[in-house]
Amino acid sequence: MDTLYTKLTYTASGDYFIPNIAFSVAATENLGKYGRIRKRYLQEHRPGMYNRLVLSEKLCAHCAEMDAARNRIDIMLPRFAKAAGATEELKSSDPLKWVGLMNICKAQAEETVLDELIFD
Numbered sequence: 001m002d003t004l005y006t007k008l009t010y011t012a013s014g015d016y017f018i019p020n021i022a023f024s025v026a027a028t029e030n031l032g033k034y035g036r037i038r039k040r041y042l043q044e045h046r047p048g049m050y051n052r053l054v055l056s057e058k059l060c061a062h063c064a065e066m067d068a069a070r071n072r073i074d075i076m077l078p079r080f081a082k083a084a085g086a087t088e089e090l091k092s093s094d095p096l097k098w099v100g101l102m103n104i105c106k107a108q109a110e111e112t113v114l115d116e117l118i119f120d
Contacts, residue, residue, distance in 0.1 A: 008020065008055075030064075031060070031063050031064060031067065032064075032067035032070065033067075033070075034066045034067050034068075034069040034070065034113075034114075034117075034118060035063035035064055035065075035066045035067045036063070037066070037114070037118050038062070038063050038066040038117075038118050039059070039063045041118060041119055042059075066117060066118055069113045069114075069117050069118065072109075072113050072117070073106070073109045073110055073113055076109040076112065076113070077105055077106060077109050080105035080108055080109055081101070081102060081105045084101045084104065084105055085101065086098050086101040086102050086105060
């Protein structure tokens with residue numbers, strides 16, 4: 001028998017035994033944007049993996065690692081901005097165009113990170 005299931009305690013409820021599973025609510029409240037997105041994705045699209053992480057008490061740590069996606073976006077954004085031509089000169093000469101280009105670059109970086117890290 002798997003060691004994971006031997007560590008669980010159960011509560012009798014009629015003819016059924018229900019596992020006593022709980023995790024700290026405070027730990028899930030501290031998740032950032034990408035950690036919450038990953039948790040919701042696992043719940044809705046990968047229930048097996050979600051349940052395995054909950055039972056092994058690794059869900060919060062796994063989702064907290066996904067918050068590192070913000071660092072990746074910060075690294076990618078300057079490269080995308082340079083490729084799009086969002087320079088300091090453009091910022092001073094045509095600020096609205098610069099903001100539009102930066103918004104597009106941020107959306108591209110976020111979409112890339114979501115696809116590669118969060119929805120994998």
